Amino acid sequence: MNQEPRCSSASSSLELIELSDPSAVADHVAALLLNERRRRPELPLGLATGRTMDPIYLALARQLSLLPFAEGERLRERWLSFNLDEYVGLAADDPRSFRAAMMARLVLPLGLDPERVRLPDGSAADPDAEANRYRCELEAAGGVGLQVLGLGLNGHVGFNEPPCDVGVRCRCVNLSASTRAANAPAFGGNPEAVPARAITLGLREILAARSILLVVTGAAKAGVLRWILQGPATPELPASWLHRHRRVMVVADRAALGCGENG
Numbered sequence: 001m002n003q004e005p006r007c008s009s010a011s012s013s014l015e016l017i018e019l020s021d022p023s024a025v026a027d028h029v030a031a032l033l034l035n036e037r038r039r040r041p042e043l044p045l046g047l048a049t050g051r052t053m054d055p056i057y058l059a060l061a062r063q064l065s066l067l068p069f070a071e072g073e074r075l076r077e078r079w080l081s082f083n084l085d086e087y088v089g090l091a092a093d094d095p096r097s098f099r100a101a102m103m104a105r106l107v108l109p110l111g112l113d114p115e116r117v118r119l120p121d122g123s124a125a126d127p128d129a130e131a132n133r134y135r136c137e138l139e140a141a142g143g144v145g146l147q148v149l150g151l152g153l154n155g156h157v158g159f160n161e162p163p164c165d166v167g168v169r170c171r172c173v174n175l176s177a178s179t180r181a182a183n184a185p186a187f188g189g190n191p192e193a194v195p196a197r198a199i200t201l202g203l204r205e206i207l208a209a210r211s212i213l214l215v216v217t218g219a220a221k222a223g224v225l226r227w228i229l230q231g232p233a234t235p236e237l238p239a240s241w242l243h244r245h246r247r248v249m250v251v252a253d254r255a256a257l258g259c260g261e262n263g
């Protein structure tokens with residue numbers, strides 16, 4: 001880790017860790033993930049996809065490769081993670097699927113057993129039944145230990161689009177126009193090419209995690225992050241429900257916290 005984090009309590013429930021940039025955030029979060037695997041190996045990690053997460057997986061591969069061989073092997077063998085979400089309607093091997101992203105960014109670089117990196121099957125014939133099956137599979141695994149979340153520009157976590165009640169479960173959802181536009185770069189820049197539906201863990205499974213890390217980088221998220229840190233919890237900002245959890249850490253870079261170059 002190349003930098004001491006600055007910590008403060010943003011509210012009664014959200015602990016804030018401020019770091020200089022996405023690279024410092026990635027190093028910090030990757031170290032927390034490895035620690036979690038050591039400390040609580042019996043419970044799965046909850047993982048996310050997206051641009052915020054990409055440098056974190058790179059840092060994780062780097063940090064894992066620096067561990068003593070036997071310790072690295074033990075962590076690999078005992079790995080278990082559940083992803084938040086997956087598009088509906090893409091083939092499992094479609095390079096634009098979240099499964100393909102996790103293969104390329106996590107499974108192959110870390111040398112993991114793909115069976116131990118779980119995602120919903122977005123190609124299932126009955127996506128509603130698949131959402132239910134995935135929820136049961138996660139419950140049978142004991143629920144998530146540490147849940148990592150990215151933040152959507154509209155305040156979504158996973159694919160829980162606003163407005164979103166705190167009690168929603170793992171289910172099939174329709175994606176908002178703004179989310180399809182935000183995720184269009186992976187689909188040749190065309191929002192219409194982004195699947196219209198997805199399977200996502202709900203707020204209920206997310207808030208059942210023993211602890212939660214909300215990771216936010218970049219100036220584009222500064223506005224929505226400010227609203228979330230301030231509270232109160234509201235269906236209009238799904239991430240604001242994190243105020244209902246007692247162990248949430250927000251890890252953000254200076255740009256996401258609205259600090260300019262000299263701020």
Ligand code: GLP
Pocket residue numbers: 048049050051052053084085149150151152153157158159179183
């Ligand atoms: C996406 C995903 C989330 C992700 C979030 C932020 O649509 N469903 O799991 O964390 O939105 O994405 P990004 O990090 O690319 O901004």
